[in-house]
Amino acid sequence: MSMAIPFVREFVPRYGEAERLTPLIRRVLARNPGPFTFAGTGTFIVGNGASVAVIDPGPDDADHLTALLKAVEGETVTAVLVTHGHADHLPLARPFAQAVGAPVLGHAAVAPDTVLGDGDEVRGDGWTLRAVATPGHATEHLAFALPEENALFSGDHVMGWSTSVVSPPDGDMDAYMDSLERVIAGNYDTLWPTHGGPVTDPLPFLEALKAHRLERDRQVLDQLVHGPASALDMVPALYAGIDRALWPAAAQSLLAHLVRLDRRGDVIAAGEPSAATTYHLRG
Structure with missing residues (x-):
């Protein structure tokens, strides 16, 4: 029997405001709660002042766009990054990027201005974001490591509140498991999913996710x-x-x-x- 996954479900939504999380990270939460988005899409702002990056601008929502623009008012956005092309992550990327005069960066499948591949880095004043290819939930899924805080913006690959949906043909369980191993090997101190709160003790959480998927393999075989x-x-x-x-x-x-x-x-x-x-x- 697999170990219980130590889900992180305590989360107080603060819609429409820039919530300071760490010295380098802020989050603006979109009001799009649901069975697959938990409390909503968390758009992350990395850095302060002279050059900031924005990760996963989120759904096509005018109020969220207004909140994001207010959050970076007086700052220079130098990069808009996208983890993957799902409708709760990508649609606002282009409108927001155009409004702030910044390029969109991500996997080729999201039609960015600059294509990012595994290991590619984007730098700003006091921060570095390194792309980590994590296909499985989506073929094009990228996570972004922040070495300055030994953290990973894990998108939908790893979420604290729930297991991720892996839906063929775009979703692939073998790819997901391989990506899970990559995240485990990264030995991060904190995971910041796009939905819900952070995973602050990643290794036992990730090992439990892995055990859960392997147990599901066994359960499927038992059914047959x-x-x-x-x-x-x-x-x-x-x-x-x-x-x-x-x-x-x-x-x-x-x-x-x-x-x-x-x-x-x-x-x-x-x-x-x-x-x-x-x-x-x-x-």
Whole structure:
């Protein structure tokens, strides 16, 4: 049985204001709470004054744009960074960047002004942001390390309040697990997810996430011992304790595990991968 994940769910939302978190980090929270965004999208401002970077400007929301512009008033924004292209992270990047006269930086898939790859660095006055390729939740997902505070802006790859959705075909469980190992190897002091509060004791949290995914692999195989089944068939047994409204997302996560197990040769699909596709044990 996997260890319990020490989720971080205590979080007091302060919408529309620039909340000072550390000497180098502020956060402005968008008012877009939901089952996949927790209290909302946290846009991070890194640095002070002469050159600041903004990470994940967030959803297409006029009030959030106004709050971000107010937060950096009198400062020079030199970089707008995006972790990935989902609708709660990317849409405001271009309008905000145009308003402050700064370039958008990120993976090629988000159509930035400057493409960032793994290990690329962006520097400002007193800060450095280094791109860390972390595909899995999304193919193009980048996290950003802040060496000056030994911290990582983990986007949606690692969230303190919940496990991340890994939804094929863009989401990939093998890639997710590889990325998790990269974050573990980074030995960061703090993780700053885009949604929710920080993870301040990352190693046991990350090890628990890893154990949880491996346990889910085993649970899927155990389900198939009883006969062929699809991800949709397995959801009631494996996600009995969650809101039924989240079952479709849960089915996608199970599909990601099934695709991973198919690659390993443990299971065989009866057709093209989908939540309704039947799988059976090999041999």
